[in-house]
Amino acid sequence: MKTTIKLKGKIVFDPPDVTKKHEKQSVWKKTAMIDIGGDVSAYYAWFIKRRYRLKLNQPLRGPHICIVNDRESDMNGKWDEVKAKWEGKEVELTLFVDPRTDGKHWWLNVPEEYRVEIHELRQDLGLSRPYFGLHMTIGMATNLQYDHSNYIHRLIKSGFIT
Numbered sequence: 001m002k003t004t005i006k007l008k009g010k011i012v013f014d015p016p017d018v019t020k021k022h023e024k025q026s027v028w029k030k031t032a033m034i035d036i037g038g039d040v041s042a043y044y045a046w047f048i049k050r051r052y053r054l055k056l057n058q059p060l061r062g063p064h065i066c067i068v069n070d071r072e073s074d075m076n077g078k079w080d081e082v083k084a085k086w087e088g089k090e091v092e093l094t095l096f097v098d099p100r101t102d103g104k105h106w107w108l109n110v111p112e113e114y115r116v117e118i119h120e121l122r123q124d125l126g127l128s129r130p131y132f133g134l135h136m137t138i139g140m141a142t143n144l145q146y147d148h149s150n151y152i153h154r155l156i157k158s159g160f161i162t
Contacts, residue, residue, distance in 0.1 A: 002096050002097075002098060002111075003096070003097045003098070004094050004095060004096055004097065004111060005094070005095055005097055006092060006093065006094050007036055007040065007092075007093045007094075007095065008036075008090055008091070008092055008093065009034035009035055009036040009037070009064070009065065009090070009091055009093055010034065010035050010037075010088060010089070010090050010091075011032065011033075011034055011035075011067070011086050011087060011088065011089045011090075011091060011121070012032065012033055012034070012035045012064075012087070012088075013030075013031075013032045013079075013083040013086070013087050014030070014031065014032075014083075015031060015033055015035075015061060018060045018061060019060065028071060028072060028073070029069065029070065029071055029072065030068055030069075030070060030071075030072050030075065030079055031066070031068055031069050032066075032067045032068040032083075032086070032121070033061065033064045033065060033066045033067055033068075034064060034065040034067060034091060034093065034118070035061075035062070035063075035064050036062070036063035036064055036065070036093070036136065037062065037063065038063060039063070040063045040136070041058055041059055041062065041063040041136065041137065041138050041139060042058060044097075044099060044106075044108065044138045045058065045106075045138050045139045047099075048099060048106060048138065048139075052148075052152050053148070054141065054145055054148055054149055054152060055142060055145055056106055056138060056139025056140060056141060056142070056145075057139050057140045057141075057142055058139050059137045059138075059139065059140075063136060064136065064137075065093065065110065065118070065134055065135065065136050066130075067118055067121055067122065067130075067134075068121070068122065068125065068127065069130075070125075070127055074126075074127065075125045075126050075127060076125060076126030078124065078125060078126070079125065081124075082121065082124045082125050085124070086121050086124075091117060091118075093110065093114070093136075094110065094111055094114040095108040095109065095110055095111075095135075095136055096108055096109045096110075096111060098162075099138060100135070101149065101152070101153050101156070102153065103141075103146075103149055103150040103152075103153035103154075104140060104141050104146060104149060104150070105137060105139075105140050105141075106137070106138040106139055106140070106141075106149075107135040107136060107137045107138055108135060108136045108138060109133060109134070109135050110133070110134040110135060110136075115134050118134055
């Protein structure tokens with residue numbers, strides 16, 4: 001049995017652009033997320049730093065779960081209607097506490113049984129399930145730590161460490 005934590009977050013549509021890439025993509029892409037706030041990402045990044053001596057860059061938009069990060073053309077044209085229904089709604093979140101990684105990014109997964117409400121929002125927009133499963137990003141390995149992060153990932157996959 002995996003251990004989970006419960007958090008609360010608020011649904012935010014069209015979050016502010018924080019990079020030039022966001023600004024360029026906002027012409028054709030729509031974004032909605034659950035803003036968790038606080039420092040939960042930093043908290044788990046601290047554990048990773050302590051356990052693996054790996055420093056992570058924090059998510060630019062703070063702790064959040066991305067719900068929609070899709071082309072507007074892939075949606076059913078109901079963005080404003082769905083936004084009016086869901087914007088600002090507080091939701092309860094459940095996350096597995098065991099960090100996952102692909103060698104560069106580190107995250108906590110949302111268990112499958114707790115994704116129903118979030119997937120309902122995507123369905124309202126005519127979208128299927130997201131390519132990347134629902135998760136809260138803890139951080140990303142810095143350029144200087146990228147090789148070390150990949151090394152840890154290989155050790156985890158091989159079963160040498162947990």
